[in-house]
Amino acid sequence: MDTHRTATRALATEAVHAGRDDLARQGLHAPPIDLSTTYPSYDSRAEAARIDAFAATGAELDGPPVYGRLGNPTVARFETALARLEGTEASVAFASGMAALSAVLLARASTGLRHVVAVRPLYGCSDHLLTAGLLGSEVTWTDPAGIADALRADTGLVMVESPANPTLAEVDLRAVAHACGSVPLLVDNTFATPVLQRPVEQGARIVLHSATKYLGGHGDVMAGVVACDEEFAGLLRQVRFATGGVLHPLAGYLLLRGLSTLPVRVRAASATAAELARRLAADPRVARVHYPRIGGAMVSFETHGDPHAVIAGVRLITPAVSLGSVDTLIQHPASISHRIVDADDRRGAGVSDRLLRMSVGLEDVDDLWADLDRALTEAGVPAQAVPSAR
Numbered sequence: 348m349d350t351h352r353t354a355t356r357a358l359a360t361e362a363v364h365a366g367r368d369d370l371a372r373q374g375l376h377a378p379p380i381d382l383s384t385t386y387p388s389y390d391s392r393a394e395a396a397r398i399d400a401f402a403a404t405g406a407e408l409d410g411p412p413v414y415g416r417l418g419n420p421t422v423a424r425f426e427t428a429l430a431r432l433e434g435t436e437a438s439v440a441f442a443s444g445m446a447a448l449s450a451v452l453l454a455r456a457s458t459g460l461r462h463v464v465a466v467r468p469l470y471g472c473s474d475h476l477l478t479a480g481l482l483g484s485e486v487t488w489t490d491p492a493g494i495a496d497a498l499r500a501d502t503g504l505v506m507v508e509s510p511a512n513p514t515l516a517e518v519d520l521r522a523v524a525h526a527c528g529s530v531p532l533l534v535d536n537t538f539a540t541p542v543l544q545r546p547v548e549q550g551a552r553i554v555l556h557s558a559t560k561y562l563g564g565h566g567d568v569m570a571g572v573v574a575c576d577e578e579f580a581g582l583l584r585q586v587r588f589a590t591g592g593v594l595h596p597l598a599g600y601l602l603l604r605g606l607s608t609l610p611v612r613v614r615a616a617s618a619t620a621a622e623l624a625r626r627l628a629a630d631p632r633v634a635r636v637h638y639p640r641i642g643g644a645m646v647s648f649e650t651h652g653d654p655h656a657v658i659a660g661v662r663l664i665t666p667a668v669s670l671g672s673v674d675t676l677i678q679h680p681a682s683i684s685h686r687i688v689d690a691d692d693r694r695g696a697g698v699s700d701r702l703l704r705m706s707v708g709l710e711d712v713d714d715l716w717a718d719l720d721r722a723l724t725e726a727g728v729p730a731q732a733v734p735s736a737r
């Protein structure tokens with residue numbers, strides 16, 4: 348898992364050290380939080396030249412910052428670290444995962460390529476943003492095998508999630524990247540994290556995270572990030588500068604801190620999730636369990652009983668949307684995370700009305716199982732009432 352190596356160091360080492368390489372030289376241990384919105388400069392001719400350079404390429408400014416919307420040193424540390432973990436030249440952070448996706452769509456549309464090919468399921472709001480064409484894009488939904496045929500002259504992006512929210516369906520990223528030809532493939536890697544999967548190694552050009560989830564890891568930061576090559580990162584920085592979806596420096600600090608424990612958290616929660624998936628699959632009250640081949644800390648399942656009663660019945664597990672925190676959360680996608688998707692489209696993508704999605708945290712597996720077991724019983728399907736053969 349975390350034996351992946353970047354160019355020089357193992358993932359577990361990068362997770363702790365990337366974005367912090369200069370600290371010891373400065374006599375620091377924890378990274379400083381720079382809350383400045385603006386920065387003094389007595390040489391406005393030099394500033395004019397630096398702003399011209401940014402307008403030309405979107406490259407990070409040389410020298411001290413100018414204004415918070417152009418870049419922030421604390422956020423830049425997180426961007427450096429995440430790029431190292433994903434194995435990309437750069438990454439660009441945003442105020443949320445949806446702000447990150449919006450910036451990608453705007454950046455592609457700015458080159459005249461407004462058509463997007465996408466594979467369902469995606470996170471409900473990503474699906475909604477594309478389906479409603481809120482940013483002027485046009486989407487063609489297809490399955491992975493249909494991608495090559497769906498491409499048009501004005502296709503600017505192919506988008507997939509793997510494992511997908513909420514069914515945990517997996518896409519063969521290498522095959523999909525091949526089908527995309529010269530059109531950039533965006534992989535939403537929120538569920539896998541770079542600990543389990545590095546999409547760029549399989550041919551993706553753009554990797555998106557809701558950093559609100561595992562990267563932050565503690566349920567207290569809202570953020571998004573796009574890992575990509577430097578050329579596209581420049582365009583994204585220009586979009587971010589012009590549209591303003593910047594990440595707050597405190598959030599940048601918390602994300603950098605979150606990254607340092609990412610491999611340990613993902614590994615521990617995944618082991619618990621795999622065991623819960625095994626127990627659920629063997630339980631006659633459960634109709635179906637979804638657990639990805641690559642592992643991870645997400646488990647989805649359908650019960651024979653009322654899914655709303657399971658949600659109402661948990662006590663240790665928190666009934667809440669979102670995922671990737673240290674504590675376990677459960678939610679009903681058809682009611683919350685994917686409610687905004689048209690019901691037929693949602694069901695067509697495998698998101699049944701019985702599906703529950705659980706984000707497994709770092710609690711003891713037997714305590715989690717005891718809570719689930721009681722909630723399943725309260726949901727009204729006694730274990731002996733259902734034939735064991737399924």
Ligand SMILES: Cc1ncc(COP(=O)(O)O)c(C=O)c1O
Nearest residue numbers: 443444445470512537557559570
């Ligand atoms: C897979 C995935 N991508 C993107 C998003 C959007 O991220 P955010 O809520 O940080 O805007 C989410 C949110 O749940 C998600 O699950």
